[in-house]
Amino acid sequence: MTASWLPSLITATPEEGFDLAIKLSRMAVKKTQPDDEVRARLRPVYAEDPTALVAISHVVAANFQTVAAANGYWRPATA
Amino acid sequence: MTASWLPSLITATPEEGFDLAIKLSRMAVKKTQPDDEVRARLRPVYAEDPTALVAISHVVAANFQTVAAANGYWRPATA
Amino acid sequence: MTASWLPSLITATPEEGFDLAIKLSRMAVKKTQPDDEVRARLRPVYAEDPTALVAISHVVAANFQTVAAANGYWRPATA
Amino acid sequence: MTASWLPSLITATPEEGFDLAIKLSRMAVKKTQPDDEVRARLRPVYAEDPTALVAISHVVAANFQTVAAANGYWRPATA
Amino acid sequence: MTASWLPSLITATPEEGFDLAIKLSRMAVKKTQPDDEVRARLRPVYAEDPTALVAISHVVAANFQTVAAANGYWRPATA
Amino acid sequence: MTASWLPSLITATPEEGFDLAIKLSRMAVKKTQPDDEVRARLRPVYAEDPTALVAISHVVAANFQTVAAANGYWRPATA
Numbered sequence: 001m002t003a004s005w006l007p008s009l010i011t012a013t014p015e016e017g018f019d020l021a022i023k024l025s026r027m028a029v030k031k032t033q034p035d036d037e038v039r040a041r042l043r044p045v046y047a048e049d050p051t052a053l054v055a056i057s058h059v060v061a062a063n064f065q066t067v068a069a070a071n072g073y074w075r076p077a078t079a
Numbered sequence: 080m081t082a083s084w085l086p087s088l089i090t091a092t093p094e095e096g097f098d099l100a101i102k103l104s105r106m107a108v109k110k111t112q113p114d115d116e117v118r119a120r121l122r123p124v125y126a127e128d129p130t131a132l133v134a135i136s137h138v139v140a141a142n143f144q145t146v147a148a149a150n151g152y153w154r155p156a157t158a
Numbered sequence: 159m160t161a162s163w164l165p166s167l168i169t170a171t172p173e174e175g176f177d178l179a180i181k182l183s184r185m186a187v188k189k190t191q192p193d194d195e196v197r198a199r200l201r202p203v204y205a206e207d208p209t210a211l212v213a214i215s216h217v218v219a220a221n222f223q224t225v226a227a228a229n230g231y232w233r234p235a236t237a
Numbered sequence: 238m239t240a241s242w243l244p245s246l247i248t249a250t251p252e253e254g255f256d257l258a259i260k261l262s263r264m265a266v267k268k269t270q271p272d273d274e275v276r277a278r279l280r281p282v283y284a285e286d287p288t289a290l291v292a293i294s295h296v297v298a299a300n301f302q303t304v305a306a307a308n309g310y311w312r313p314a315t316a
Numbered sequence: 317m318t319a320s321w322l323p324s325l326i327t328a329t330p331e332e333g334f335d336l337a338i339k340l341s342r343m344a345v346k347k348t349q350p351d352d353e354v355r356a357r358l359r360p361v362y363a364e365d366p367t368a369l370v371a372i373s374h375v376v377a378a379n380f381q382t383v384a385a386a387n388g389y390w391r392p393a394t395a
Numbered sequence: 396m397t398a399s400w401l402p403s404l405i406t407a408t409p410e411e412g413f414d415l416a417i418k419l420s421r422m423a424v425k426k427t428q429p430d431d432e433v434r435a436r437l438r439p440v441y442a443e444d445p446t447a448l449v450a451i452s453h454v455v456a457a458n459f460q461t462v463a464a465a466n467g468y469w470r471p472a473t474a
Contacts, residue, residue: 056427186297
């Protein structure tokens, strides 16, 4: 039994939550294109294309909405 | 009577929820283009096109928002 | 008095909710382009264009968010 | 004092809510391009372009999320 | 001390809320391209491009979701 | 131990929240393309491209949804 790549949406901090949003965004790409070599070949295309970078940022924003909601927005506990 | 392809939005784990989000994303394509052969022909186009891969990841993110909300974000029960 | 094409957002099952999301997505197109012949002419363009198919799946995802929320995510009643 | 074009987000039925979502989508275009003649010239471009029609449907879906939430999803009153 | 351009998300009416959503959409552009002359030069490009007009309407829809939620959808007070 | 770039989603004002939404949008780009020089080279491309500016505004809108929700929309406290 292998460990899950997504055991939980809960993170200790907003920054870790943002990193999880990036991971979710990449995992959807990986599940569509599982070939590591192909993804490695495509990566520089994304990374130098302004349109692609903005599109990626949009996907991360959508996933961060989910992760942030899951974590109650990491709001400090109040009395 | 055939079984539903979508009996429930509830999943045991976040990872299964993510897989369901991918299934929802693909099913919308299938309902628009029901011809298996055409979809099989188009699949390599998606899988090698950086723009398409990011767009697919965005659709999965939108569906994962729904599935995650349905599952109360798989938050551990608290006292 | 004709029957409404959208009498309710409530559906018996998630699968019917997904079909309603597809109907909402198509109806917005129909309201913008009411000419049945033009839409019939455009349909094969969508159905063979990977980019369009992903874009359609995104619209369905957005509408499914609405329908799923309306239905309380079809969560089983709990004690 | 002229009447507001948007006095309320509340509608009697889901179908009227969908029409309001379409109105919101068009009004944002009108506020960006207030010239009626220019919009009239652009309209056939949208209406025959599959990509534009899907994009319009996406905007309507986003606005319908808002209108549907405002109306409590037109859920029937329950005991 | 200059006044904030965004002192509050609360507006008296839905129509004012929609105008605020447009303002938010434009302000994000202004913060990315602060040069007034450049934006003035680009404005006619947006305003005559059907694709850009639909894209702008989508951004307004996203911001209107936020403003409408902030205002409790301007629902009339109920007993 | 370095300070987090995202210690919290809570801001004192809506305007600061909007700035945080812009920061989140840029940080996702930076995490995909960490090379400062490449990003500096791409920046003028975004800043003069109407389509890119609208796309960026859309990402900011998505992140502002998250930040605004985290802050309870900065609603004034009511009795």
